Structures are given as C-alpha cells and as structure tokens.
Amino acid sequence: xxxxxxxxxxxxxxxxxxxxxxxxxxxxxxxxxxxxxxxxxxxxxxxxxxxxxxxxxxxxxxxxxxxxxxxxxxxxxxxxxxxxxxxxxxxxxxxxxxxxxxxxxxxxxxxxxxxxxxxxxxxxxxxxxxxxxxxxxxxxxxxxxxxxxxxxxxxxxxxxxxxxxxxxxxxxxxxxxxxxxxxxxxxxxxxxxxxxxxxxxxxxxxxxxxxxxxxxxxxxxxxxxxxxxxxx
Numbered sequence: 512x513x514x515x516x517x518x519x520x521x522x523x524x525x526x527x528x529x530x531x532x533x534x535x536x537x538x539x540x541x542x543x544x545x546x547x548x549x550x551x552x553x554x555x556x557x558x559x560x561x562x563x564x565x566x567x568x569x570x571x572x573x574x575x576x577x578x579x580x581x582x583x584x585x586x587x588x589x590x591x592x593x594x595x596x597x598x599x600x601x602x603x604x605x606x607x608x609x610x611x612x613x614x615x616x617x618x619x620x621x622x623x624x625x626x627x628x629x630x631x632x633x634x635x636x637x638x639x640x641x642x643x644x645x646x647x648x649x650x651x652x653x654x655x656x657x658x659x660x661x662x663x664x665x666x667x668x669x670x671x672x673x674x675x676x677x678x679x680x681x682x683x684x685x686x687x688x689x690x691x692x693x694x695x696x697x698x699x700x701x702x703x704x705x706x707x708x709x710x711x712x713x714x715x716x717x718x719x720x721x722x723x724x725x726x727x728x729x730x731x732x733x734x735x736x737x738x739x740x741x742x743x
Contacts, residue, residue, distance in 0.1 A: 531569035
C-alpha cells in the first residue's frame with residue numbers, strides 16, 4: 512500500500528472521469544496500433560495535435576462526430592466495436608455514474624492498464640496474491656536493486672483477526688491532473704468495476720486508511736515475509 516492521500520468529500524463531482532479516461536485510452540491504443548501520429552489524427556477532425564492529446568488523456572469531452580471520424584481513420588469498421596465506443600462517448604456527459612465495462616469494451620484488462628499508466632498514485636490491498644506488478648522475478652529484482660523509493664509494502668497477518676479489508680481486494684488510483692478524482696478498481700472473474708462516485712470512493716478511502724494504520728510497518732512486514740520464507 513502507498514501513502515495516505517487526500518480524503519474524497521461528498522461534495523466532489525466525479526462526473527464522467529472514468530468514461531473519458533476509458534475512451535481516451537482506447538482511442539490512443541487504436542491510433543498507436545495503426546502508426547498514426549497525433550498531428551495526423553488532429554487534422555482528420557479539424558483540430559490540433561494538443562486536442563488529440565487532451566482527448567486521449569480524458570481531459571475533454573468527446574463529440575460523436577470526432578469519435579466517428581477517428582474510428583474511421585483508425586480502420587475500425589466493425590459495427591459492434593464502433594457502437595460500443597460511440598455509446599461510451601454518448602455516456603460521457605452523464606455525471607455520477609459507474610458501471611462494469613466488461614460488456615461495453617472488449618479486453619477489459621487493457622482498460623485497467625490504461626488507467627494504471629495514467630495514475631500518479633496506486634494503492635492496492637490484496638487478499639492472497641502478490642499483486643501482478645510484483646509477480647515476476649525479474650521485476651521484483653529490478654525494484655529491489657533500485658532501492659524501491661516509491662513503493663511501500665505492508666502485510667496484514669492472519670493473526671490480526673478482523674480488519675477493514677475483509678470484503679476483498681481493491682485498488683485505488685490517483686491521477687496527476689487536479690480535475691480527475693480518485694477511482695476504485697475492483698477486478699472480477701470475467702470483468703471489472705470502476706467506481707468513481709464520491710461517496711463510494713470515500714468508503715474505500717476509509718478502509719485503506721485503516722489498513723495502513725493497522726498493518727505492520729514496512730520493516731515489520733519484511734521481517735514477517737522473511738520468517739515465512741524460512742518456514743518453507
């Protein structure tokens with residue numbers, strides 16, 4: 512888990528943050544897969560390169576005509592795929608909304624990767640697995656060799672008993688842009704949930720704070736892991 516961040520108040524409007532970021536990340540993936548520059552993409556919708564950049568970062572609203580023209584430029588001809596993305600664009604102006612995107616966009620895990628890449632802070636609580644970012648030996652070695660300056664790892668031992676994270680694993684993402692609110696990511700067997708309603712995010716924030724306070728510190732957690740390794 513990482514450092515404790517600012518609390519989310521009920522008065523904050525999360526608006527369409529999740530959908531803007533999701534659509535922007537999908538458009539960026541399509542553009543890059545076709546080898547098209549931002550400048551060329553901007554020209555196709557009568558806009559600048561910076562406009563495409565802001566769209567791909569989810570910082571601006573989307574016009575249906577712009578999305579249609581970009582999809583055509585990127586060679587997206589499948590009507591189902593086009594309608595999924597255009598439907599997401601239409602929903603972009605609906606505030607206070609969250610949804611399971613598994614039946615809206617294909618490849619739901621790619622959606623999370625896009626959000627993960629955009630985040631400036633990622634805080635994770637896992638139930639029984641080391642998080643995916645740490646699962647390969649090469650990655651773990653590289654992180655340890657570099658001194659882990661921006662990663663804080665805490666382990667909640669079974670001996671603690673009941674704790675704030677018993678409902679299951681979750682990830683909180685924070686973004687460098689001040690106008691983007693925090694997002695809670697919940698991974699399921701066949702899909703994923705992205706929560707951006709302020710009152711719901713606030714509950715997960717409270718759970719993360721409690722976990723941070725109740726778990727052994729980084730040094731104690733390291734000693735706990737070493738003890739478990741010696742047992743094996």
